[in-house]
Amino acid sequence: MPPKRKSTPRSPEHGALGDAIRLSRERLGLSQEELSATSDIHLTHIGGLERGVRNPSYATLVRLARALSIEPGALVSLADELREQAKRAPA
Numbered sequence: 372m373p374p375k376r377k378s379t380p381r382s383p384e385h386g387a388l389g390d391a392i393r394l395s396r397e398r399l400g401l402s403q404e405e406l407s408a409t410s411d412i413h414l415t416h417i418g419g420l421e422r423g424v425r426n427p428s429y430a431t432l433v434r435l436a437r438a439l440s441i442e443p444g445a446l447v448s449l450a451d452e453l454r455e456q457a458k459r460a461p462a
Contacts, residue, residue: 380423387454389423391446394453395439396421410438 380386396406403421407414412434419425420435427435436443 376422377419377424378422381426382423383454383457384450385426386423387457388427388447388450389421390453391450392417392435392439393421395441395446395449399439401439406435406438410434 380389396403401409403414403417406412407417410417412431416425416431420427420431432443432446436446439446
């Protein structure tokens with residue numbers, strides 16, 4: 372039996388970054404498989420990043436941003452906006 376996947380983000384920041392990656396990917400109409408091929412990042416790593424359970428290196432962030440046709444700073448800014456929205460949302 373394979374090990375159970377982590378589903379709880381490491382932190383609110385990791386969760387927001389994962390949401391930003393997923394949102395950016397979906398806006399382009401890309402699957403995780405297509406993003407994996409374009410960014411040369413393994414599919415399971417992409418999934419972990421989107422769930423917020425993996426901690427990306429700077430190089431990984433740059434490769435993801437390039438594959439998503441945005442600047443790395445824009446990806447991080449989107450994550451910050453999503454984190455702030457989540458903090459303001461009623462529980």
